[in-house]
Amino acid sequence: MNSDQPPGPVEARLDRLRGRALPVNHNARTISALAANPGCPRRALMDAAGVDKQKIAAHIGYPAPFGQSRFAIGRGNAFEARVKENGAAQLLALLREHLDLDVTEVGYTDFNDVAGNPSRELRHVRTRQALTGQDFAPRTLFDHPLLRLRVGGRHAYLEPDLIALRLDGSFHVIEIKSFPVIDGQADAGKVAAAAIQSAVYVRALRDLIAEAGGDPGRVSHETILIAPRDFASQPVAVSVDVRKQLGVLDRQLVRMTKIADLLEPCPATLTFDLDPDRDGTPRRPREELAAALALVPASYAPECLTTCELCFACRAEAAGSTGALGKSVREDLGGIEYTAQALALARGQLPSAEQAEIAVLLLRAAQLREQLLGEVFP
Amino acid sequence: MSTKDAAVSARAVTDAILADLAKAERGVVVDSPPGAGKSTLVVAAAASLAERGERVMVVGQTNEQVDDLIDRMASDHGVLRIGRLSGQDYIPAPRIARHANVTARTAIADLIDHPLVIATAAKWAMLNGLADSGPRWPWAIVDEAYQMRSDSLLRIAHLFDKALFVGDPGQLDPFSTVETERWLGLNWDPMSSAVAVLLTNNPDVQVHALPVSWRLPATAAPVVSAAFYPFNGFTAATERGDRAMRWNTQPFGMTSFDLALQTAADSGWALYELPHRHTLRTDVEAVDACAELAARVLLRGAVAVSEQGRRDVTAGRIAIGVAHRDQAAAVRRALAARAAAYPVLSGPDRDVTKVVADTANRLQGREFDVTIMLHPLSGRRDATAFHLEAGRLCVLASRHRHACVVVARAGIPELLDAHPSAEPVHLGVPVKFPDGWEAHQSFMAHLADFRVPGGV
């Protein structure tokens, strides 16, 4: 239940996989990303072990293409600060309008204002007491509550990037984002990412309420998203129903408890340890690390390019496969794994029984291209 | 519940609907799960209104649906004068032409005095006139309203004051090939279904649900209801044992096909599972299996035993459902090959080429004794939103009165498990239930108990 217990056999192997490094700190964003490619064993193992995929990718020569502009960060911080200033005055005004609240005051308390430097466990306990106890008014905005979620075998303490609104008996998760809502519409990909992050918080909050002996159903699946309206900095509140995202998240968390199945085929000594020196520079030989990585199969698809730090490494590995060309291309080539195979069949090579159907189509397609373009196949 | 109880329950709901219709300000929506008596309701409501002296316009989505409705209405109410408003190219089908009380015309002026006028939505939309002038009806009945697109409703709504909207919320949604997000979240999204837009703008409109399926057997109704109708479930009108499938002949041996058909006859379902492989969607082995199963139903001389009595299952009462048109074409070719291979299958009732092979889109609203389904995810590497759409699976799984055999390659649960759900979320668009992924998951879990290994 907490980090004091000795690790079981699966945890021990995962720890070994990760090596000396500390497990990656989870936040709602990283947890929500866990469901990005559930069918990829490489990703599943690394995420379960808490490996820093970015560092691995960089060391084997395929640094990830993701970065964050300080302007975006700055804008996000400025917007959030604006919404929360003066005891969250703007936020309260928005909520009153959005939730049709009456004019009774809603209190605001910030868990970050905690003296001393208590451990995360302690901060979590304090959060739980505050949210479920009587010390605060029945209607209170709790800013930066420290929640946790059981991910794989351990508890992940989530970066407290949310506001929990307690409205008498029920709870709502509120998230502040800085992408705009223009004429009532927002970037659907960004809303999806925000939705699954909110689902992580809903799940964690439900677990917390349950731990305190309460009914987790009191945490609403209707979350509230606060974002800039149109082109200005005025915030607007919109509801986001996260029931589907909760389903996806729960399934992913269950999958992670079955990680033993993926560990089985791996050698017991497998590790992605970087062997860093005192300054943190990795000393592990590149080729050795790459070879270790190759022992765990991956499921590369072009979608990985926007969701996983190992994408360039796996892409290089997948060169020559039809999957690298895209899922729909692979589907259209009806089961052929490698482009070379497809081309051979298109040139007239005798197909196996399983390839008979697609071979007919490939031959015909090659014929047509040749007739119409005068092109001869490689 | 027993058939008698079912009849009582359905009667009560119908009475409530008609009563509500009488005092409704604007209209009533009726959710009608598969085989729940939608046509019966439409006919009863139309007759009830006409008998009260009200003029009614009835809206169908396709010519075939319109003709089906007219046939029933004219048969049940021989005294009522029914007008069919048609396009220039329409030739009255025999089942329409035989009714003396039905008049088919292309101009509304010729039918304006008929108490009941029926036409497709497309034809109604061509009527001239704005809200103030031109022909109008106090009452409209809109059939298959969940399958009607909201822009189609926009074009005819000025023709009537109040309406009864009837349709099946679990079947396929209307769609467009145009890709744009510009209307998502609007209360009047032209690509949404007519009922969705109607209810968003008129939340006071009552929604009723027909509670009983007369079509689905007791082995199927709970499964379909749980997977595809999360808000208003339904039960079968019959009980286990009321429906059965027997055979006129004994099998010569027990091939996997025979085993599958026996499983389906005994329990209402079978999963004919081919070995795992990634294939083209016109997977020859799977297509062939579908055709072979259909042929065997006829070769073995299947008999449908139900509360309606005993009768042979004829070719026209067997359907093979698929997701894509090219799969339907491939199945038809496989059926034709079997007609040649089994000369004993002759005569209109046993002509295997008369087995209906079609896509879910075109099977919507239709009923058969036995269905065979080529699972939308069979042989696929990845699932797409199209293949995961709950409505598609729902249509394919709810056409049968007796038995449904699903043909699929192994590996579908694994495919579902590996599916990344990176679906975009649009503000202002209500979350759609059932979730396609969950519906598929639930359905496959159910089928696991009826698995018959097939193929080599």
Place this chain on the structure above:
Amino acid sequence: MTVLAALARAAAAATGRALPTKTVRHVHLSRRPLVLVAAQLAGEACAPLAVLAGDDREKPHLLVVYEPRDRTQRFAFAADLAGIILSAIDRHVEDDGDPETPYPDAPQLLVPNLPHVTFLRLLGRSTRFRKTEGQHAVPPAVPLLGRWLTYYAERAEVTPSAMLVPMTAALADHWATGQSATEDANLAALLGWIDPPDGMSGPAAARAAEDPVRCPPAGPVTDPTFDNEVLAPVLQAMREAALAGDDARLARARASMDQALRSQLESTWALMWRAVDLLGGLPAAAHVEQRWLADRRSFTNQVAWIRDGGAPQARRDSAVAAARRLARLEREQQRLAVERAYDDPLVMAEYRMTGEAFAGEVTEAEPARLEQGRRPVLRPWITVATADEVLFTRGAVLKSPVRPAQQATVVDIVSPGATAGGDARTRIVLELKGGMGRSLTPPPGTVPAVGEQVTYTSLRDDFQPAPKFPDIDDTPWTHGGPPPEYVPDDEDAREDWS
């Protein structure tokens, strides 16, 4: 996507170079297109940083917003951009006074990729409602720019339109690379496959293109490392100089910013003109000019609307407007699909592979065949032998691209093997109707002759009468009733950008 397209990609992957997927160019290309490459500030809804624009590849105009969050500077930028775009528009507008004739040409806007289309749409949205008088006044060209940018962005949604073309889409439409569609969205990588530098393979060129240091991204979103390491210090220097009131420092800071942004935009600028040359090297498809005529008509109407003081485009479509627009988009999309197949045998080949078309040789013909009825009518029969798989059934109505006025109905299909002589081709007998004049003898050329190569397809663009919609004031209760009338208010004008 069919096997044909998938095979082209596989082959491109094997050869290391992109392969053509079209024999002709299906998009209109202007003689003097207006090319536009933009950069915007990360994290904001629509905060332009800079634009490189022009119709002369040697003379790009650089516009920079030195303080991207400053409202006055943003509008000054918008006014400057308006200058470029409006002068391009004015060049095409002739006041000949005849509202019925479309202008002989219209300004075509070319941008690198789809995010640029979104950028222009948002820029249009953020400017078209501004007021030119009163408390929050902006230069008069600004709302005008907004309306034009919105117009262009809406044309881009109409699939046959070529008013605003993202070049990644246009190039990917004509070539298959050996990478995925996701990777094709990177203009530099796409061009790397289609036209790699000497000595480089396609994949190597594409990899190089993905390095933001060697090849700044096409934008409008800038590379985060550029933001953090180059742009942020320059902006900081600018702010400090402004605070200090030091004009010399300010001038230097501005020059730094010009240079930094130019360096980010000019490689994409060069790529754009390479793309123009590559596409321009393809012969135009037969229907391209006809579609451009439709664009010119639309442009002419838009000019008239603005001149006559029409309102700016609404924020969201009303129920009636939405339904009208959907109907139009569907019709246009269908028409485009038919035209592309009719214009390009490689596009038709896709339909041949799915059984929706076949091509073959006419083996028999009865051009003078008559059908007796009340009056004898001309109904010639021809037999076509094809190697394509035919999935049509008797009664299917088909058309041939070279005889669009003529209908062909399938009379009979004879599978190979059923005929003597071992000919492996399928034979289809077609009955022809129309496109032969009124007499009982067909004029020469109107009926395919024996030996002629013909193509028939079920893909048809049948003329449908335009659907009727109620007036907006008659929006029915089912769709929420008539919407309130639009009254422009101060809120639109005031919108605070900071």
